[in-house]
Amino acid sequence: MAELGDLRRFAGRRPFHALLAYAGMDPRIRQSSQWSGKIKMSKRGSAALLIALFQAASMTRPHEPRLAEIYNRHRHQMHKHHSVAISHVARKLLAIIYADCACGQAFKPTKICAQPT
Numbered sequence: 001m002a003e004l005g006d007l008r009r010f011a012g013r014r015p016f017h018a019l020l021a022y023a024g025m026d027p028r029i030r031q032s033s034q035w036s037g038k039i040k041m042s043k044r045g046s047a048a049l050l051i052a053l054f055q056a057a058s059m060t061r062p063h064e065p066r067l068a069e070i071y072n073r074h075r076h077q078m079h080k081h082h083s084v085a086i087s088h089v090a091r092k093l094l095a096i097i098y099a100d101c102a103c104g105q106a107f108k109p110t111k112i113c114a115q116p117t
């Protein structure tokens with residue numbers, strides 16, 4: 001929360017996408033009219049926030065079954081690299097943080113949905 005600051009500054013048409021960009025988790029698309037490159041994470045936002053989210057995702061995943069399900073789906077079913085699967089868990093954690101803070105509610109693990117949104 002200290003790195004996020006006031007969430008009202010992300011107000012606008014798509015506040016969660018602005019928060020993703022601030023965290024450096026938005027997609028970076030490189031393409032031209034004839035060439036299309038790989039879509040990667042931009043990593044151009046707050047480095048401290050990005051590191052904190054990845055560490056939280058790594059530590060929370062083994063203890064929260066719904067987050068473990070997200071990790072396992074990307075890692076084992078979709079055959080993605082470990083860091084890619086952890087980035088999906090970190091993105092879900094950021095969504096949880098944003099939703100809880102925007103509504104002023106406490107965290108409830110039963111509200112975590114492992115299905116892609």
